[in-house]
Amino acid sequence: MKELTIISGKGGTGKTSIVASFAALAKDKVMADGDVDAADLHLILAPDIKHEEDFKGGRTARINHDICTECGECIERCQFNAIAPDFVVNNISCEGCGVCVYFCPVEAIEFPQNICGKWYISETRFGPLVHARLGIAEENSGMLVTLVRNQARILAEERGFDLVIIDGPPGIGCPVIAATTGASVVLIVTEPTLSGLHDLKRVGSLAAFFKIPTLICVNKYDLNPDITNQIEDHAKKHNMHFVGRIPYDRAVTHAMVAGKSLVEFSDGNAAQAVRELWGRVEDFLKI
Amino acid sequence: MIISIASGKGGTGKTTIATNLAVSLADQKEKVQFLDCDVEEPNAHLFLKPEIYETKKINALVPKVDKDKCDFCGKCAEICQFSAIAVIGNTVLTFPELCHSCKGCVMVCPKDAITDTERELGVLEKGRAGDIEFIHGRLRIGEAMSPPLIKAVKETIKPNHIAIIDAPPGTSCPVITALRGSDFTILVTEPTPFGLNDLILAVEAVRVLGIPFGIVINRSDVGDSRVVEYAHQEGIPILLEITDQRKIAEAYSKGIMMTEVFPEWKEKFQQLYQQIKQREL
Numbered sequence: 001m002k003e004l005t006i007i008s009g010k011g012g013t014g015k016t017s018i019v020a021s022f023a024a025l026a027k028d029k030v031m032a033d034g035d036v037d038a039a040d041l042h043l044i045l046a047p048d049i050k051h052e053e054d055f056k057g058g059r060t061a062r063i064n065h066d067i068c069t070e071c072g073e074c075i076e077r078c079q080f081n082a083i084a085p086d087f088v089v090n091n092i093s094c095e096g097c098g099v100c101v102y103f104c105p106v107e108a109i110e111f112p113q114n115i116c117g118k119w120y121i122s123e124t125r126f127g128p129l130v131h132a133r134l135g136i137a138e139e140n141s142g143m144l145v146t147l148v149r150n151q152a153r154i155l156a157e158e159r160g161f162d163l164v165i166i167d168g169p170p171g172i173g174c175p176v177i178a179a180t181t182g183a184s185v186v187l188i189v190t191e192p193t194l195s196g197l198h199d200l201k202r203v204g205s206l207a208a209f210f211k212i213p214t215l216i217c218v219n220k221y222d223l224n225p226d227i228t229n230q231i232e233d234h235a236k237k238h239n240m241h242f243v244g245r246i247p248y249d250r251a252v253t254h255a256m257v258a259g260k261s262l263v264e265f266s267d268g269n270a271a272q273a274v275r276e277l278w279g280r281v282e283d284f285l286k287i
Numbered sequence: 288m289i290i291s292i293a294s295g296k297g298g299t300g301k302t303t304i305a306t307n308l309a310v311s312l313a314d315q316k317e318k319v320q321f322l323d324c325d326v327e328e329p330n331a332h333l334f335l336k337p338e339i340y341e342t343k344k345i346n347a348l349v350p351k352v353d354k355d356k357c358d359f360c361g362k363c364a365e366i367c368q369f370s371a372i373a374v375i376g377n378t379v380l381t382f383p384e385l386c387h388s389c390k391g392c393v394m395v396c397p398k399d400a401i402t403d404t405e406r407e408l409g410v411l412e413k414g415r416a417g418d419i420e421f422i423h424g425r426l427r428i429g430e431a432m433s434p435p436l437i438k439a440v441k442e443t444i445k446p447n448h449i450a451i452i453d454a455p456p457g458t459s460c461p462v463i464t465a466l467r468g469s470d471f472t473i474l475v476t477e478p479t480p481f482g483l484n485d486l487i488l489a490v491e492a493v494r495v496l497g498i499p500f501g502i503v504i505n506r507s508d509v510g511d512s513r514v515v516e517y518a519h520q521e522g523i524p525i526l527l528e529i530t531d532q533r534k535i536a537e538a539y540s541k542g543i544m545m546t547e548v549f550p551e552w553k554e555k556f557q558q559l560y561q562q563i564k565q566r567e568l
Contacts (some may be wrong), residue, residue, distance in 0.1 A: 009328050011297010011456040016481065037459040038295050038488060040481040058368065079389050092463060092496075097389030098368050134459055136491040141459040142431065170297040170456050171327035174431035193540035195302070195330040202328060205428045224540040250509070256480050257511050 001156060002285050003149070003164045005034070005183040007207075009199030011170035013191045014219040017252055018274060019167040020044040020261035023126040025278045029163035031124070032152035033131040034179040036117065036144045041167050044261055047122030047129050055132065055147065057116030057140035058096035061089045067108035074100035074109065092137060116140055119148060121155065128155055145169070145178035163285065172206045180210060187215045187243070187281060192227035200231060204240060214240040215284060217277055221245035241284065244277035246270050289450045290563060291324075291469040293493070295485030297456035299475045300505035300529070301325075303539060305453040306334045307546050311556035313418045318448045321416070323423035324465035325455040326409060326436045333542045337414030337421035345424065345439045346405035347432065349383040350392050356400035363392035363401060384431060408436045413443070420448070434464040441468070449560075458485075458492045466493065471563045472500040473526065478510035483517060490523065499566060503559075506531035524566070527559050 006022075008015050016035070023031050023045060033041040061082070063074070068087055075083045078100055082093035089100075101109045116139065119132035130152040132144050152164045168179040180186055186207045190200040200216070207214040216235045221228040228245060235242040249270030255262045262271050292305040305321070313319045323331040350363070350372060361374040371385040372392050383406045393401045409426040422443045424436040433455070441464075444450045454465035466472055472493050476486040486502070493500045502518055507528035518525050529535070538548045546553045 008297075010330070011294075011328075012299060013297075037457040037462075038297075038485040040296070040484055043480045043484055077390075077394060092467070095387050095389060096368055097387055097391055098366060099389050099391040099394065102366050102391065102395065136458055136488065137460075137463045137495045139460045141457075171325075171433075171461075172428065173327045173426060173433045173461065175459070176327075177429075177431050191298075191540075194333045194542040195328075195539075198330060198333060199328040202428060209429045223536055227540060253479055253509050259480070 001153065001162055001164065002184040003166060004185050004187060004281065004285060005166040005168050005180050006187045006189060007168035007176060007180060007203055008170055008189045009172065009203030010190065010196050013189050013196060014252070015189045016040045016167055017256065017262060018189055018219070019165065021263040021274045022165055022278055024261045024263050025275065026163060026165060028161045029127060029165055030152045030156040030159070030161055031127065031129040032148050032164055032166045033129065034145045034148055034166045034175070035169040036132045036134045036148065036175065037141050037169070039131055039133060042129070042131055044256070044259060045124040045126060045129055046259065047120070047124050047131065049120045049122045051121040053119055054115045055117040055119050055144050056113050057138065057143060059098065059111045059113050060091055060094045060096055061100050062110045062112065063087050063089055064108045064110060067106055069106055071105060073103055073105060077103055114138070117144055119144065119151065121151065128159070130155060142174035142178035145175045149179065172203050176206065180207065180212060183212055185215060185285060186212045187217065189217055189219055190231060191219050192221055192224040192231060194227070197227055197231055197234070201234065204238060208238065215243045215281060216240050217244040217246065219246045220248040222247050243280040244273060246273040246277065288567070289444065289452065289469045291452035291454050291466050291472045292475060293454040293462060293466055293472055293489055294456055294475045295458060295489035296476065296482055299477050299482060301475050302330050302334065302453055303545060304473060304475050304503055305451050306331050307544055307552065308556045308559060309335070309419050309451045310544060310546055311553040312449055312560055314553055315557060319418070320420045320422065320445060320448045320450045322440050322444065322450060323453045324437045324440055325453055326424035326426045326433050326440065327455060329423045329425055331453050332421070332423060334544050335416035335419060335421055337416035339412045339414035341413040343411045345408045345411050345436050347386065347408050347435050348388045348390065348403040349386040349406045350381055350401045351404040352379045352381065353400045353402070354379070356398045358398055360397065362395045362397065366391040366395045388435070408432065411439050433461045437461060437464045458488045462492065463496065466496055466498060469498050470567060472498045473503055474500055475503045475505055476514055477506045478504060478512065478514040482510070483514050486514060487517070490521070501526040503527045505529050526562055527555060
């Protein structure tokens with residue numbers, strides 16, 4: 001089984017628009033939305049939810065004031081300043097480490113597990129989709145990404161599919177690491193701006209750090225052809241495969257507004273470039 | 288006053304708004320601090336071009352086990368909620384990348400066999416960009432945990448300054464860490480279905496934090512009218528709209544600020560600040 005993860009470093013370069021087109025073009029695959037704290041793929045794939053489950057993440061301390069003697073042991077030991085002088089736990093500051101729970105001399109602190117979000121298995125016009133929604137201001141986004149990936153793999157096995165396509169989050173931190181470690185291939189979608197190039201270098205180093213074969217494409221390449229060339233040079237120098245240039249095309253936004261993937265919506269330049277891009281990515285996945 | 292700039296969706300123009308606001312305010316002789324809290328992918332330095340005068344490593348405390356003192360009782364593994372320490376037979380394994388620095392294992396060890404050592408999270412850099420005090424964090428490649436580095440960047444905030452925080456995209460812990468304690472948050476969005484979906488999530492996040500906020504709509508003439516309708520419905524002020532202009536996008540691609548291409552925009556960013564100040568009073 002192959003796993004293709006699409007990431008970008010910088011946000012807003014067009015990952016999800018490209019992934020939606022891949023969903024339309026690829027056969028026999030499971031789609032997974034690994035951007036759990038700002039998931040957008042469902043807006044285009046219009047999932048019909050078949051299965052829904054709570055995501056249980058970490059725990060949060062809760063002080064029972066009927067038992068608490070206000071001795072101050074918990075406040076002193078908490079490394080996160082999460083307990084106020086009136087012995088109320090700040091849910092946002094609490095990391096769920098359980099140190100206060102363990103050391104409370106009168107066992108006044110409860111430690112319930114949080115429901116941090118939901119995850120879903122859905123059917124779409126392009127086949128199955130595993131997606132999730134992290135609760136607002138919740139932690140453990142990496143854990144939820146891992147769960148979505150695992151479920152997508154299980155589903156692919158059940159259906160006899162050989163491919164999982166994962167729409168990854170921006171950045172290089174915890175959820176990106178969860179979406180990329182162990183993937184067969186990473187596709188970086190970038191844009192020809194200094195920010196795009198800067199962020200590509202960092203996320204490219206991350207993929208290299210995990211030794212994952214990396215493909216690069218430039219979206220809106222004609223915005224700055226010079227930087228597009230610099231990106232292509234950077235790719236070559238660092239053993240990454242340059243697989244496509246997609247021109248700026250207002251049809252991308254129009255397709256999004258219509259709730260369609262670009263390749264369903266348009267036969268224009270950008271749609272054509274995305275088709276060619278998928279052809280190259282598909283060839284690479286066969287290796 | 289602390290003003291943070293966030294978005295939910297990436298690439299909507301957070302850094303553009305944050306950097307142009309900072310420059311426009313510095314132009315009026317305001318004391319401005321700029322804090323790039325998008326430590327995974329910091330970009331503001333590409334536009335403000337600060338001269339960096341100080342670089343400091345930021346570390347997290349992780350456990351170190353003295354094998355001679357350890358009797359493999361397993362209490363450390365039991366208290367650790369993050370599976371960052373494990374006892375298997377006569378071996379103690381630590382997984383520093385999973386450690387949250389709660390010191391539970393250090394406190395619980397009956398043999399005092401565990402002490403603190405450090406894992407590098409990244410670096411904090413300080414510099415000057417004209418009259419602006421510039422601070423950003425750069426997360427080490429391969430490091431998963433950004434909130435402690437974001438906290439370190441925010442610890443440099445000075446009173447009697449306008450502190451402008453450029454937040455990371457999304458709505459999870461790094462964003463919450465960046466936004467907490469702000470006096471006002473500007474949510475930057477674009478009028479597309481993705482922009483709206485992620486704006487709604489970001490609005491929920493700032494509401495959880497109890498921070499007053501308003502919206503800036505970037506590329507306001509693309510997409511559809513649903514963001515504006517949503518803002519009206521929710522009674523959220525639209526502070527500024529910027530149309531989609533090739534000239535702005537091209538300048539951005541080269542690291543040139545909007546206010547350099549269109550100096551008249553400085554006044555609009557100054558007005559943006561006045562609107563925020565009035566809402567705060």
